[in-house]
Amino acid sequence: MQRRHFLRTSAAALSTLSLFSGARAANVWQPPADFGQHPALQPIRGLQGQDLACEAVTVEGHWPEGLRGTLYRNGPALFERAGQRYRHWFDGDGLVQAWRFGGDGRVSHRARFVQTPKFVAEQQAGRFLLPAFGTAIAPQRPIRSADDLNAANTSVLPLPDRLLALWEGGSAFAMDRDTLATRGLVTWSDELAGMPFSAHPKIEPDGTIWNFGSAGGKMVLYQLSAEGALRRHAVFEMPPCAMVHDFVVTQRYLVFLLPPLTLDMQAVRRGDTSFAEAMRWKAPGQAVTTRVLVIDKADFERRRVFELPAEMVFHFANGWDDGDLLTVDYVRSSDAPIGEQRLRAIAHGDHRPGTPSQAALLRLNLRTGDHRVAQGADTLEFPRVDPRVVGQRHRQVFYPAALTPGHEKRFGHDSVLRLDRESGQRDAFTFGPEAVVEEHVFVPRPGSAREGEGWLVGAGYDLRWRSSFATVFNAEHLSDGPVAVARLPYAVPHAFHGQFVAA
Ligand SMILES: [Fe+2]
Known part of the structure; x- marks a missing residue:
């Protein structure tokens, strides 16, 4: 019955989309003919649906011998059809990349679009057929579930026999780990068919995978x-929140921060307003706090809610619990609407300074509800920790950060940064204003046991060469600069998230 109720509610939310069918309005954007000529806009312009491949990527420096495996990444990469562009960065169709590191200095790169039903249909038609998260488009195809709109563009989850391409609002898509060929939608069980599977699953050191959808x-x-077999699941009514992007696991709990975001369905029903535009921050008559939802891992029915002053959160680094004291390490900003405008501006090749996002550490007493949030000063996002400490006390967090003077005037991050949460020390390397640095993931050095002993591997875009690159750092000495850089002969649209799989 739970499932039926869930599906009914989800279907009710989605059925409003059918009201688009009577609306002629589409708020796509018609770019000028020279759009994307500026070097900074090359990755924003996007691709046209084609695969990319480079068998022998040029490597500068010495690629560490022990660093063998594949860095998978995913991000929105097709933004324009028939001379019309999406209005929001999150709307583009998902492009999954595989950077393969042979350990002998050889690096290859491959990228393929996820063949979602939406992508395949729009590719055949040569035009947009369906609304996207941030762009209202009158649907030209039936929308039976969220998966008809699924862009599969946010992250990946590697499993032993397949790679999953993830999107927040719908099912995962399975792909071949070697060829990146799309196999199709993932159904965890008959009961869970079509339910959302978020783009931020958490993998504990023993391989257990946790995820949610809302x-x-x-x-x-x-x-x-660890093999991707469903062990347990639950469906329940949550405190109101229009968008839950990420969460954190601790030894005993699953923890969510629910910002005061609501969805103005009346605006969506009018047909000319996208979901992103219909989001409201601290709407009148609605909650004005950020709720902390704490769920017992051993008993999903044991749920508690606490309240913090309103703040926006997309991403979590990690968390742990110690007696009654819960610690959550995440990235916060003070509000959402400006950030949302900033994300829309990116799709236009425009940059607007927004509310900075900063490292935050929440300490919450689960018995008394007393809490404290410590906040850093650096502008940063996309936090990652050593996978060996997921759900346990950690010390090191790695981020792309914006540290070059005047960074507010430019899009993106220009540095990588390590924060030591115990000593407070910072260790950073700045590429300078001519690079856009994306998420970097931590890869443990084979045979090592100590947290932080390994490499930091990630991607970026170089405005001077108009091409994308992968970098590898000694994670304990970021300020020494990359030990190697692999430069592609082409630009790849900026990806959001990735995972490394050791060979
Ligand atoms: Fe994310």
């Missing part, structure tokens, strides 16, 4: 084995 006022929880 839609229509409901939340679904997943516990999977």
